[in-house]
Amino acid sequence: MHVTGTHFTPFTDRTDAGRRLAALLGHLGGPDTVVVALPRGGVPVAAEVAQALDAPLDICVIRKLGVPYQPELGMGAIGEDGVRVLNEQVIRLASVTDAQLAGVERRERTELERRARRYRGDRPPADVRGRTVVVVDDGIATGSTARAACRIVRERGAARVVLAVPVAPPDWTDRLAEVADELVCVDTPSPFFAIGEFYADFSQTGDEEVLRLLAEARERDKKQRDRNQRDRNSGRADGDPSAATPVDRELVLTAGGVRLTGRLTVPAGALGVVVFAHGSGSGRHSPRNRYVAEQLNRAGLATLLFDLLTEAEEPDRRKVFDVELLGSRLTAVARHLGVGADSAPGPGPGPDTDVDGVPETRHLPLGLFGASTGAAAALHTAAELGPAVRAVVSRGGRPDLAGSEVLVRVSAPTLLVVGSLDTTVLDLNRRAGSRLRCESELAVVPRATHLFEEPGTLDQVAELARNWFLQHLPEPVPRP
Numbered sequence: 001m002h003v004t005g006t007h008f009t010p011f012t013d014r015t016d017a018g019r020r021l022a023a024l025l026g027h028l029g030g031p032d033t034v035v036v037a038l039p040r041g042g043v044p045v046a047a048e049v050a051q052a053l054d055a056p057l058d059i060c061v062i063r064k065l066g067v068p069y070q071p072e073l074g075m076g077a078i079g080e081d082g083v084r085v086l087n088e089q090v091i092r093l094a095s096v097t098d099a100q101l102a103g104v105e106r107r108e109r110t111e112l113e114r115r116a117r118r119y120r121g122d123r124p125p126a127d128v129r130g131r132t133v134v135v136v137d138d139g140i141a142t143g144s145t146a147r148a149a150c151r152i153v154r155e156r157g158a159a160r161v162v163l164a165v166p167v168a169p170p171d172w173t174d175r176l177a178e179v180a181d182e183l184v185c186v187d188t189p190s191p192f193f194a195i196g197e198f199y200a201d202f203s204q205t206g207d208e209e210v211l212r213l214l215a216e217a218r219e220r221d222k223k224q225r226d227r228n229q230r231d232r233n234s235g236r237a238d239g240d241p242s243a244a245t246p247v248d249r250e251l252v253l254t255a256g257g258v259r260l261t262g263r264l265t266v267p268a269g270a271l272g273v274v275v276f277a278h279g280s281g282s283g284r285h286s287p288r289n290r291y292v293a294e295q296l297n298r299a300g301l302a303t304l305l306f307d308l309l310t311e312a313e314e315p316d317r318r319k320v321f322d323v324e325l326l327g328s329r330l331t332a333v334a335r336h337l338g339v340g341a342d343s344a345p346g347p348g349p350g351p352d353t354d355v356d357g358v359p360e361t362r363h364l365p366l367g368l369f370g371a372s373t374g375a376a377a378a379l380h381t382a383a384e385l386g387p388a389v390r391a392v393v394s395r396g397g398r399p400d401l402a403g404s405e406v407l408v409r410v411s412a413p414t415l416l417v418v419g420s421l422d423t424t425v426l427d428l429n430r431r432a433g434s435r436l437r438c439e440s441e442l443a444v445v446p447r448a449t450h451l452f453e454e455p456g457t458l459d460q461v462a463e464l465a466r467n468w469f470l471q472h473l474p475e476p477v478p479r480p
Contacts, residue, residue, distance in 0.1 A: 025164060034058060063108040078148065256328055267300055274302070291458060324380070366388060400432040415440070443464050
C-alpha cells in the first residue's frame with residue numbers, strides 16, 4: 001500500500017495528473033500489466049499511466065448512483081457484469097426510499113449500457129486473467145465507483161489489483177483497503193471537499209476524447225505486439241522455437257491418480273522454471289503467489305502455479321498436513337514437466353507421467369517455491385529428485401513438517417523466508433534450517449507477519465526469491 005504526503009500542488013489538468021501518478025507506478029511495468037480506466041474522467045489520467053508502463057489500456061464502465069435531489073453525492077455505483085455497490089450510510093442519512101433508489105439505478109443502467117457500446121463497440125473487455133490490473137480514476141470521493149471497478153476486474157480473474165488515483169481524502173485507505181492489493185495516490189490533501197478543487201482545469205471529459213485516447217492506446221499496443229512478433233520470428237529463425245515463444249496456458253496434470261489444475265507461464269528465452277506448491281489448495285489462486293510469480297516471469301523465469309489438493313480434498317485438514325502425500329504429488333508434477341531431464345541425473349518418470357507432455361519446460365532447470373505445508377512438500381521433492389532440483393524457496397512455510405530424515409537428504413540450495421513478527425513459524429524455520437546439510441539461508445523480513453500483508457513486505461519476498469533462483473538456476477541446457 002502506497003500513500004504519499006500532504007503538501008499538495010494542484011494538477012494543471014488530467015493529463016498532468018496522469019503523468020504525476022505514472023511516476024509512482026514504475027514498479028508495475030511489465031508484460032503482465034493492464035491499465036483499466038473509469039470513464040470518462042479517468043481515461044485521460046489512465047492514458048498517461050498506460051503509456052508510461054507500456055501497458056494496454058481498457059475501460060471499466062461504471063455509473064455513480066447519485067442521491068435524487070443531490071446527484072453529485074454518490075449513494076452507490078453500478079458497473080459491468082451486474083456489479084452493484086451501495087453506500088448504506090449515505091442512503092440512510094439522505095432518506096432515500098427503495099423506489100427512489102430503483103429509479104436512479106434503472107436510469108443509470110440504461111446509460112451504462114449505452115456508454116459501454118459506444119466506448120467498446122463489439123470488442124470484448126481486455127483479458128485480465130492472471131495479470132496485474134491498475135484501476136485508474138481522476139480521484140476518489142466516496143469511493144463507490146472505484147470499489148465497483150475493483151470488484152469487476154477481480155471477478156474477471158485479475159491476479160493483483162492496484163487502485164491508483166491522483167488525489168483522495170486522507171481516509172481513503174480505510175475505505176478501500178479490502179478491495180485492492182495496493183493503493184497508490186499522488187496526494188491526500190486535507191481538508192477534502194471535492195475532486196475538482198485540486199485541478200486548475202477540471203472540465204468535463206467528452207466521449208470523443210475518450211474514444212480518441214482508447215484508439216491511440218490500441219494502436220500503440222498493436223505496434224508493440226508487432227515488434228514482439230518480429231522478435232519471436234527472429235528467434236525461430238535461429239532454430240529454437242521454444243526459446244522465442246512465450247507461453248501462458250492452463251494445464252491439467254495427473255499425479256497420484258488425481259487431476260490437478262495449474263497455470264503455466266513461460267517467458268521468451270526462459271532461464272528456468274519454478275513450480276509453486278501450496279498445501280491448502282489456494283496456490284493457483286493465491287494473490288501472493290501470483291504476485292511473486294509475476295516478478296519471476298519478469299526476470300525471465302517460467303512458473304507453474306497449481307494446487308496440491310483438489311477442491312474436494314481441501315477441507316480435509318489431515319490431507320493438508322500429509323506431507324508425504326503432498327510431496328509425492330509435487331514430485332509427480334515435476335516429472336510430468338520433464339524438468340531436469342537433460343540437465344541432471346535423477347529418477348525416471350513415474351507411472352502417470354509423460355515427460356513429453358509439456359515441451360516448453362523439458363530442458364529447463366527446476367526450482368521449487370513452497371508456502372505453508374507446500375514448503376515441506378517442496379523439500380520432500382528436492383530430497384526425492386536430488387540434483388534435478390536446483391533451488392528451493394520457502395515463503396512463511398513449515399519446513400519442519402518435512403522431518404529430519406528428509407531435511408538431511410536435501411541437496412538443493414534452500415532459502416527460508418519468514419516474517420519477523422511470525423515468531424512461532426520463525427522458530428520452526430530456525431530449527432529446520434539447522435538440520436539442512438545443503439547450502440541454506442534464513443531471510444527474515446522486518447515487520448512482516450505470516451501472510452506478508454504489510455506494505456512492501458511481499459515485494460521483499462519476491463526480490464529474495466528472484467535473486468535466489470537467478471543465482472542457482474543455471475542457463476538452460478542446449479538441445480542435442
